[in-house]
Structure formats: C-alpha cells, structure tokens
Amino acid sequence: MEDNKTFETTKPSLAPPSGGGGGVHVFAPATVANVVCGFDVLGFAVNEPGDEVIMRMTNKPGITISKITGDDGRLPMDPAKNTVSVSVQHYLQSIGRTDIGLDIELHKKMPIGSGLGSSSASTVAGLFAIKTLLGDDSDAAKLLPFAMKGEEMACGHGHADNVAPALLGGFVLIRSYDPLDVVRLPHPAGLWCAIVFPDVDVPTREARQIIRKNIQMKDAVTQWGNIAGLVSGLFMNDIDLIGRSMKDVLVEPVRSMLIPDFYKMREMAMELGAVSFGISGSGPSVFAFTKDEDTAHRITQKLQKHLTGLKIGSNGYVSTINDAGPRVLG
C-alpha cells in the first residue's frame, strides 16, 4: 500500500574497519509484550521484524556509533545517550573490559515507538554482538540485566517483558522483578502471529501514565484467572484455551483509546478467524494469533486496507514465534 512506510532492506557491508579487527552482524527480534492479559509480565519474540547491529573491534578504547539507518534521524549518535552503546558499556564494565574499542552500526528495520520492543531489539542485538565478538558462548540470559539498563534509559522503566523474549526467544514470563525470575514458556508450534503497526504516535511513557494505579479486586481476579488460563493453554498446546484466556479488563480498555478503530480492527480480525486480538506492548501496534499463515496474511491485509481508508500509514508483519532470539547473520 502506497501509504505504508518501508524500511531499508539493503544489507550493510561487513568490510573490516580501519585499524580494527573483525566484525559481527547480528539480528535481534521484535517482541509483543503483555500478550493481552499479562501486563508487565508476559512477552514473546517474532521472526519479523527485528533490528540489526554491526559491531567491529577498533584500536581505540571506547565505543563509537558510526551509522544509524532507518530511524529518520530520531536516535542519538552520541554513545553516552544511545541505549545500544550504553548497555554494551555496562556489560564491558561488568567484565572489566573497558579497554576494548568498538564501533557500532545500528540498522533499524522496524518502526520506533511502535509497541514492538524497538529499543529492546536494538539493545539485545548490541549485547549479543559484543558477546559474540568476545567469543563468549555462555548462556545469553546473563545479558538480561544489561538489556534492562538500556530499556530503563529508553522507556523510563526497567521492565523486562520486551528484552527478555528478545534475548531468550520464545514466550517468556517475568515471574518476579525483585529478585529477577524469568521463566521460558512453551507454545503450540502452529501458532502464527499477525502484527499491524498503525503509524500514529503513542509514546510508551504516556501510554503507561494513562493506566489506572488503583483497580478493583474483582477485575484483578478476572485478569489472573485469564493469565493462568493462557499459561495453561501454552503448556497444553490448547489454542482454543489460549484464545478464551486472552482478555484484558484492565489495561486494554484505556490504551485502546489511543489506537485508531481498535475495536473495529478486533472485530475484523476475529471475523477472519483470529484466535485472539490485542495491543502489542503499549501500542499502537496490534496483533492477532492465528492457527495458520494464510489467516494471518488475510488479517494484516484487511487491517492495513482499513487503516489506509482512514489515511493512516501502516506496516504489516506475519510471523511464527521466534524461539531462537538474536542470531548472527550471514
């Protein structure tokens, strides 16, 4: 659709940097946080979209950012202000390797402020890149605290429901933040995800601020019955139970107001056979689970056409759940 944004797809070169060692090119996935009934504690990674980082060793200690693409100039090139370099710097400090020189290229392949964990994908790509460059093949989970540092800088809160699935892949529960307790959940293999990003502005900070701080116990009981049902459905491979459980009586009623025609889009998705439909993270992206790829494509097409009619640009993505997390490209 002509209204829709596109993102750079040219692959940047991996030529050796001047005066430095080899480089690495890493992809990290977008993520859907909250997953309707799991506000602040659930998230999953998708195969598309995602961000890419190219990282090269240099001879001069310290981190430089030589290039950012796909951000319309919105992200800082200053390494002290960019979430990627800041989280990498935290990691290097923790292992006592601030002697290392690094150059970072960040290639945004997804919209910023979309509710798809854009900053998390970049941060995780950066952390996975430095881990790979250093030949460290230990568990990626140890990078989580550093990714959360980046998230805190980007969003004003150190939540893990985007960074944890971006880093670990798959479906992830943040059981507790203090102490941090992350549980990887299974999911039905045949679950597809349709994502549509309507190009309207919903900053994460503001989307958080409109959420009620005080709620009714009876609504909370409904919500935790549902999250328990969703988790059960994931373990039981019961897609219908997953669908029945994905209801949100607390956050969606408020945040949906920031999304154009949210309930109309839900109606369309459900009529086309979606298992469930909801807001991705703090929005404005919406997502649907489906039982097959075709249904997912039909949903993104119909919703994007509807948004075009509203003169709103959009991006559509169809993907299974990404179980691998970040990976080295080519």
Add this chain to the structure above:
Amino acid sequence: MEDNKTFETTKPSLAPPSGGGGGVHVFAPATVANVVCGFDVLGFAVNEPGDEVIMRMTNKPGITISKITGDDGRLPMDPAKNTVSVSVQHYLQSIGRTDIGLDIELHKKMPIGSGLGSSSASTVAGLFAIKTLLGDDSDAAKLLPFAMKGEEMACGHGHADNVAPALLGGFVLIRSYDPLDVVRLPHPAGLWCAIVFPDVDVPTREARQIIRKNIQMKDAVTQWGNIAGLVSGLFMNDIDLIGRSMKDVLVEPVRSMLIPDFYKMREMAMELGAVSFGISGSGPSVFAFTKDEDTAHRITQKLQKHLTGLKIGSNGYVSTINDAGPRVLG
C-alpha cells in the same frame, strides 16, 4: 494431643432402607482453595480429610435427611435448608426426576468453618451419590453447576474453587465464572501437603468481607506474575518454582490477622523445609507443600504443638494431592 478435636471414625452401616432400594456410601475430599496466589481461581483436593454421604432410594418421592454426625448439631436436618439435599434437589429437577425418593445420611469427617471446603465436600459427596445411584457414568464435571448452587447457599457466593477440585480431583483452575471455564492442571507427583486447622472461628462470609475491594495495580501485577509462575511450575514439575511463586501480597496480609500466630507458624514450617506455606481458603486452616511425607508430618506436629501451647485445639492432616475426587466406599 489431648486438646485436639477428633471426628467420628466409625463406619455407618449400609443396611437396606425400609421400603426402598439399595444405597451407596460416598467419600468426597477436602480442598485447599486460593493456593496462596490464586485467590478465587485455584484449588486442589487432598486425600484426607473428607466427608461421607450415605444415600438410599426410598419409596416416597422427595428427600429426607435421617442422620448427620460430626457436626455438633450445627447443620440443618431440614432438606430445604441443607446444602447437600438442596443441590441434589436441583440436580433431580434438571433431569426431570423429582419423582425419586431419597434418604441422606451425612457424616462430617472434618471441621466446619475450617477453610477446607467442608460444605463443598458434603455437597459433592451428595451429588456423586445420586449420580452413582442412578447408574449415570457420564463425566462428573456436569455436576459442577449444582455443587455451586449448594456453595452459594452455604457461603453466600457461588464460587467454584472448592467444589471444582472436590468434584474433579487434582489441581483445578477456574479460568472464568461467566461463562464457567474450568481447567484441570497437572502437579508434581511427589508434592505432599501438610494441613493444620487451628480451632478458632473464622466464618467464610466475614473472611471475605475484610478483603479490600480496591487494590493497587502494581500489587495485582505481582500477584499475576506469581500465579503464572505457579501454573508454570505445576506443568514443569518444578517444585522450587512452585515455592517461589506462592506469595500473596493482597489477601494473606489481611486474612492472616484472623489466624493465631500465622507468621510464626509460617516461619516454623519454612524452617522445617516447607516448599511454601499459606492460608487454606478463607482460613483458619493453614497448609504447607513439602517434597516428602516426613517433612509434612514434622510440620503438622510442630504447628499443633505450638497451638497447644497457645491453648488452641487443632487438627493435623498429611496427604498427597487427591487426583480421583469423590469415590464410592467399600
């Protein structure tokens, strides 16, 4: 311990009733509702204690209650006021069999008002008895709405977190009440349950009334992170995750005030190796999960001794989780 209550253990006879057909003797289990972090939506059944119903066909249409034992005269003999007969009557009406004549004996084998689902056990025993008498071998789950009717009469609310596990056995999630959606959860085979009932009065209605109607979102998030963790632990056979997840920041801080030395008892149980400790239902019974039978016995003994020191009578039970639900005896 001499202070502790005992309950009748003599087996009533199953002699044919005067002028009627054969009879049936049914046991239904006690249940632990809420399970710490699953207020109003989780419960499990135990092997001990439980209630017993003897039901016989009679020649005269209508229900009579000929005997109730173990209740200290607290339960109504009037069939229009007793939860067992009322729920059986609802069931008979639903199948158009109000022509049947029935006599009921109810033998309470556990304390009333204990937070162990006493009324649920009786009701479920009654419903399972009539189903058995009628030779109906269909799924017991269909009895759930009738059991909830009895629960509504006994407690003033038609909750299912006691009746569902009493009826279905095992660990049960009430995903939703409207529509009713019940999910049976697995559990580690080696999980033991220690239960102590301190003989103090905590009526269910009052225990509900002191719970806050308005809560903070941040506490609700903590709670649903924990219920999701508990459900995950049940599916993953991860007893440590089960233990870490069984924390309640919303209901226990209030209800524990009605239970003598609750936090002291928790400290004792955890020191003896409990996986978790909390209030059973609305209390005053408390329960601990353990990894073995010996630890469970040590916990009931220590807590009962402590209560004796406070001049409070108690009952102690040690059991695995009851996966069978109600059963016909001997």
